[in-house]
Amino acid sequence: MKIFTATQIREADAYTIQHEPISSLQLMERAATACAQWLFRHFDARKPFYIFCGMGNNGGDGLAITRLLLNNGYKATACIVHHSNKASADHTANRQLLEQQYPQSIYDVAAVADLPTLPPKSIIIDAIFGTGLRSAIEGWMAGLIHQLNDLQTRHTLVAIDLPSGMLADASSAHMPVVHASITLSFEVYKLAFLLPENAARTGQVHILPIGLHPDYLTQTPTRFHVTDAHMMRTIYQPRQPFAHKGTYGHALLVAGSYGKMGAAVLSAKACLHAGVGLLTCHVPQCGYQIIQISAPSAMCVTDIQETYSSHFHESAPQTRGLQQYKTIGIGPGLGTATGTAKALEQLLEQYRQPMVLDADALNIISEYPFLLPRIPHGSLLTPHPKEFERIFGSSDNDFARLELLSRQAVSLQLYILLKGRFTAMACPDGAVYFNSTGNPGMATGGSGDVLTGILTSLLAQGYAPKAAILLGTYLHGLAGDIAAARMSQEAMTAESIIDCLGPAFLQL
Numbered sequence: 001m002k003i004f005t006a007t008q009i010r011e012a013d014a015y016t017i018q019h020e021p022i023s024s025l026q027l028m029e030r031a032a033t034a035c036a037q038w039l040f041r042h043f044d045a046r047k048p049f050y051i052f053c054g055m056g057n058n059g060g061d062g063l064a065i066t067r068l069l070l071n072n073g074y075k076a077t078a079c080i081v082h083h084s085n086k087a088s089a090d091h092t093a094n095r096q097l098l099e100q101q102y103p104q105s106i107y108d109v110a111a112v113a114d115l116p117t118l119p120p121k122s123i124i125i126d127a128i129f130g131t132g133l134r135s136a137i138e139g140w141m142a143g144l145i146h147q148l149n150d151l152q153t154r155h156t157l158v159a160i161d162l163p164s165g166m167l168a169d170a171s172s173a174h175m176p177v178v179h180a181s182i183t184l185s186f187e188v189y190k191l192a193f194l195l196p197e198n199a200a201r202t203g204q205v206h207i208l209p210i211g212l213h214p215d216y217l218t219q220t221p222t223r224f225h226v227t228d229a230h231m232m233r234t235i236y237q238p239r240q241p242f243a244h245k246g247t248y249g250h251a252l253l254v255a256g257s258y259g260k261m262g263a264a265v266l267s268a269k270a271c272l273h274a275g276v277g278l279l280t281c282h283v284p285q286c287g288y289q290i291i292q293i294s295a296p297s298a299m300c301v302t303d304i305q306e307t308y309s310s311h312f313h314e315s316a317p318q319t320r321g322l323q324q325y326k327t328i329g330i331g332p333g334l335g336t337a338t339g340t341a342k343a344l345e346q347l348l349e350q351y352r353q354p355m356v357l358d359a360d361a362l363n364i365i366s367e368y369p370f371l372l373p374r375i376p377h378g379s380l381l382t383p384h385p386k387e388f389e390r391i392f393g394s395s396d397n398d399f400a401r402l403e404l405l406s407r408q409a410v411s412l413q414l415y416i417l418l419k420g421r422f423t424a425m426a427c428p429d430g431a432v433y434f435n436s437t438g439n440p441g442m443a444t445g446g447s448g449d450v451l452t453g454i455l456t457s458l459l460a461q462g463y464a465p466k467a468a469i470l471l472g473t474y475l476h477g478l479a480g481d482i483a484a485a486r487m488s489q490e491a492m493t494a495e496s497i498i499d500c501l502g503p504a505f506l507q508l
């Protein structure tokens with residue numbers, strides 16, 4: 001699914017009005033109807049609704065929603081927030097319609113003191129500002145937003161299109177923004193919803209289709225995307241009937257050190273369960289029995305060192321060297337010993353195909369930044385935010401960090417995956433994809449090691465790096481969602497994610 005900017009959404013609006021054709025007032029009615037139908041399904045008519053309406057079209061939506069609620073027997077009051085003397089044409093038209101039918105339903109708010117006292121457990125609808133907000137809310141309106149956020153603790157707050165105060169395409173981290181429990185947004189995700197700085201402000205996000213013109217939606221190029229099941233069906237390649245284990249590649253996994261062999265086991269198992277043809281694990285000597293017993297389908301080569309790895313190239317017969325491997329996954333539980341760092345430097349000299357670098361491989365790179373440009377083009381890096389910051393530095397806010405992520409992916413010609421609730425995957429061509437699967441149960445030790453195993457597996461099987469990163473991250477989250485549904489977010493572990501990889505493949 002594409003993510004459009006506020007400007008593109010306005011263009012989509014105008015294109016739909018011109019080409020469907022439909023009047024802007026009818027399009028607003030469609031948007032309001034989509035919201036009202038969602039509200040009818042989720043709230044009963046005993047709850048009083050207070051709809052805070054701004055002077056623009058977001059407010060127009062709110063006025064239309066008020067009328068539709070009243071038409072369906074709900075108790076609803078439109079509180080018109082006079083932040084400006086100018087009302088938009090569709091706001092004015094909807095105010096008139098409401099006044100004609102329900103003259104008692106309108107209440108004017110021109111100062112914080114005008115806020116009505118709300119009965120317990122009211123539903124507050126925030127239709128003050130949407131995509132038309134240009135900058136931070138100031139003055140008495142900022143006070144009103146704070147007041148609404150106080151009320152949010154005792155009432156349910158539903159934002160229309162965007163929580164008021166939130167900018168769709170730029171940071172509003174330090175601005176007054178409504179804290180919604182639910183956001184009902186139109187047609188497409190807004191970039192702001194996908195970044196951690198807004199996690200506490202959007203609540204659950206529901207995207208409601210309002211019939212914007214499909215030609216505009218399909219033909220307009222965008223830089224940001226959200227992955228979905230449809231996209232995965234175009235990427236996934238079912239196994240061939242005459243396949244043998246050589247068809248699906250031989251991967252090398254360099255992982256584990258004394259006390260961290262679990263990371264290597266999790267990565268190896270995930271790699272095998274994601275369909276690799278052959279897997280060799282390179283581990284220190286202390287890890288030999290651990291790998292052989294926990295992952296019997298994998299082969300195991302040991303380093304000359306007992307507790308950490310320092311001679312990765314020994315895992316390859318001299319004739320073809322490391323090139324015999326279709327790809328290499330390196331990092332989980334590896335440690336950052338000087339000998340390991342030296343070995344990573346040699347590995348980057350010898351192996352020039354796309355590989356997967358995670359965890360301690362990234363920590364080594366943050367200590368030896370000259371290694372960064374030596375990573376083969378097309379490789380996949382999977383940092384969590386702290387690892388990302390150690391390598392690339394800090395940013396003022398999540399939008400700035402997203403730009404940094406994308407810039408680095410382009411200049412280094414790498415796929416950089418920044419882990420989070422909506423993992424952001426930056427591509428060398430400047431595109432950024434946000435993963436849509438996964439849940440907070442996956443915020444647990446070993447979950448990242450599982451992802452490294454899956455990505456290594458898909459690269460080994462011949463998926464192109466972009467396909468591997470999109471499909472691998474989606475499968476990882478989907479397996480996590482299946483695990484959470486089976487045993488709860490609390491009880492699931494990284495091993496549960498591996499156990500659910502099979503059902504995740506079956507759902508593709």
Ligand SMILES: NC(=O)C1=CN([C@@H]2O[C@H](COP(=O)(O)OP(=O)(O)OC[C@H]3O[C@@H](n4cnc5c(N)ncnc54)[C@H](OP(=O)(O)O)[C@@H]3O)[C@@H](O)[C@H]2O)[C@H](O)CC1
Nearest residue numbers: 013028055056057058084129130131132133134135161186
């Ligand atoms: N295609 C769609 O998705 C549809 C969306 N709809 C709804 O329309 C809004 C966007 O409406 P728009 O009128 O463009 O903008 P808003 O209502 O969000 O905001 C405009 C008002 O906000 C004032 N404003 C702007 N910045 C500030 C600020 N920093 N401080 C205070 N006030 C601000 C602006 O005031 P002016 O004095 O400048 O006029 C406007 O009053 C979208 O979000 C959807 O909810 C359609 O209903 C259907 C199609």
Ligand SMILES: [K+]
Nearest residue numbers: 126129162164
């Ligand atoms: K809003």
